Amino acid sequence: MMLPSPCSIGSTHNSELYKHARLYTFSSETKEKLRKFRLGTSRAKDPQAVIYQIDKSNLEIAQADDTVYTNMQELAEELPPHSPRYVLLSYPLTLASGRQSVPYVLLYYLPVTCNAELRMLYAGAKELMRNTAEVGRVIELADTEDLETIEEKLGGEQ
Amino acid sequence: MASPEVHHLFHHPIADHSFSADRKALAVARDNNVELYTRSGSKFTLQDELKGHDKTVTSVDIAPTTGRIVTCSQDRNAYVWEPSPTGWKPTLVLLRINRAATFVRWSPSEAKFAVGSGARVIAVCYFESENDWWVSKHLKKPIRSTITALAWHPNSVLLAAGSTDAHARVFSSFIKGVDERPEGSVWGERLPFGTVCGEYLNNEAGWVHGVAFSPSGNALAFTAHDSSVTVVYPSGPDEPPRAVVSLSLQVLPFLSLIWNGESEIIAAGYDCEAYRLQGNEQGWQIVGSMESKGRPGLGEMREESALNMFRQMDLKGKSKDDTQLKTVHQNTIATIRAYDVAGGNVKKFSSSGVDGRVVIWST
Numbered sequence: 001m002m003l004p005s006p007c008s009i010g011s012t013h014n015s016e017l018y019k020h021a022r023l024y025t026f027s028s029e030t031k032e033k034l035r036k037f038r039l040g041t042s043r044a045k046d047p048q049a050v051i052y053q054i055d056k057s058n059l060e061i062a063q064a065d066d067t068v069y070t071n072m073q074e075l076a077e078e079l080p081p082h083s084p085r086y087v088l089l090s091y092p093l094t095l096a097s098g099r100q101s102v103p104y105v106l107l108y109y110l111p112v113t114c115n116a117e118l119r120m121l122y123a124g125a126k127e128l129m130r131n132t133a134e135v136g137r138v139i140e141l142a143d144t145e146d147l148e149t150i151e152e153k154l155g156g157e158q
Numbered sequence: 159m160a161s162p163e164v165h166h167l168f169h170h171p172i173a174d175h176s177f178s179a180d181r182k183a184l185a186v187a188r189d190n191n192v193e194l195y196t197r198s199g200s201k202f203t204l205q206d207e208l209k210g211h212d213k214t215v216t217s218v219d220i221a222p223t224t225g226r227i228v229t230c231s232q233d234r235n236a237y238v239w240e241p242s243p244t245g246w247k248p249t250l251v252l253l254r255i256n257r258a259a260t261f262v263r264w265s266p267s268e269a270k271f272a273v274g275s276g277a278r279v280i281a282v283c284y285f286e287s288e289n290d291w292w293v294s295k296h297l298k299k300p301i302r303s304t305i306t307a308l309a310w311h312p313n314s315v316l317l318a319a320g321s322t323d324a325h326a327r328v329f330s331s332f333i334k335g336v337d338e339r340p341e342g343s344v345w346g347e348r349l350p351f352g353t354v355c356g357e358y359l360n361n362e363a364g365w366v367h368g369v370a371f372s373p374s375g376n377a378l379a380f381t382a383h384d385s386s387v388t389v390v391y392p393s394g395p396d397e398p399p400r401a402v403v404s405l406s407l408q409v410l411p412f413l414s415l416i417w418n419g420e421s422e423i424i425a426a427g428y429d430c431e432a433y434r435l436q437g438n439e440q441g442w443q444i445v446g447s448m449e450s451k452g453r454p455g456l457g458e459m460r461e462e463s464a465l466n467m468f469r470q471m472d473l474k475g476k477s478k479d480d481t482q483l484k485t486v487h488q489n490t491i492a493t494i495r496a497y498d499v500a501g502g503n504v505k506k507f508s509s510s511g512v513d514g515r516v517v518i519w520s521t
Contacts, residue, residue, distance in 0.1 A: 081293075
C-alpha cells in the first residue's frame, strides 16, 4: 500500500501525481491538448507558446485561450500584469556549435505584485504542471520584459 | 477678515490632517494612530480611532466622494480604510518599499493614490478588481532621495513630487485600464507611466517641502528649505518653461502651500502663520501674513493685564507674559489644505501643526 509522503517535490513517481490530483485537476481534453502541443511543435520553424491558467473556482488547469503565440511581443502583451500564468514554450534555436535544437520549457510567470493567495495557488501546481506537460526545464519570469532575453536563457543550458 | 476657528485637539504634534467632503469629519494623524473627530456644534469630538500601524503615521487623506481613508506610516505600509456598519475596515496595501512612507494623497478621480517614501520611490496604487486587491507600481527614476511632498494634477495622471534631492518633478502615472487618456496639456501628450514631464531645481538646492499644481494645472509651485517659493509655468513638452519665477523670502521656510485661484498662493511653515503671495508669470511677491496682528485672545489678556502683571511678578519674577507666540499656532504649521473651495478659489483653508491645533481660516 502506498502511503502518501508529506513532501514529494521533485519526485516524478507516477503515484505521487495522483496525490496532487486531489487538489488541482486537468480535464482529459487538456491533457490531450498538452500532448499534441508537445509533439507537434518540435518540427516548427518559429517559437510556439500557449498560456495556461488555474481556474480559482474549481482549481482546474486549462489553456487560457485558443491562440498559439508565435511572437514574443504578442505573448508579452497578453500576459496579465498582476496575475501568474504558466506558459509552455517551444523555441527553435541554432546553438553556437551550429546544431539546431528546439527546447520545450515551462515559463513560470509570477509578477511581484501578485497577492499571496495567487502565489500559493500557482506555486503548488508548478510541479504538477511540469510533469503533466512533460517539459524539460522551468524558467521563472518576474516581468514580461524578461521575455525579451528568453533566447539567451534557453541557449544557456544546452 | 473673520476670526479663525481654533480647535486645540491635544498636546501632541499632528503630522497630517484631512477633512471629509461635508467637513463634518476630521482625520488627524497622532503617533501610531489616526483619530477621527466629528463636528458637534462648534467643536470637534473624538469619535473613532484607526489603529493598525506599528509606527508613526506620517500622512492621512480622506477621499471626498468615496469616503475612503488612506493612511501611510513609517512602518513602510499603507492602509485603505473603508467605512462599514461595524466600524472602519483596513486593507493593507503592499507598497513593496523598504523605507518609511512619508506622504499619501488620493488622486482627484479617487481611483488611485500615490505614496511618497524614503525608499526613493513613489508607489502609485490602484485597485485590481480581478484579483480583489490593491497593487502598486513604482516611479523610480530619476528620484535620488526621500520624497517629502506629492500633489496631483486635476487630470489624475500627472503627479508632482518634491524631494530632499532638491528637485520638484512632474511624473506621469498613467495606468491603462484605470485612467482615461488625458488630453494634451502644457506638460505633454501621450505620457506612458513613469515619464518625467519636468524637473526643477531651486536656487540653493534646499529640500523641497511642498508642491502644488494651480487649479488649472498649468503651473506648478513648490517651496524649499532655503525659504524660497518657485513657480513654474511650462510652455510645452521638451521645451523650456515659459517662466520659472523664484521668490526668495526673509521669513522662515514654508512646509506646505496651496493655490487660491491662478494668481495667489497661501503658504505656511516654520513661522507658525500663513502668508499670502500674489503674482503671475512676470513675478511673484509676498503680500503679508494671513493673520491680523491682534489675534483673538490677545485683547482679553490686555484687559486683565494689571492683575496678571502683579501675579506674574509674584509667581515668576517678571511682568510680561511672553511665553506664548503672538500667532494662533504655537508651533510649526506642518500642513495646510483647502477647506472651502469654489471653482479654484479658496474661501477657507485649514492648517494643522506641531502644537496639536487644527485651525480653519478665512481668506
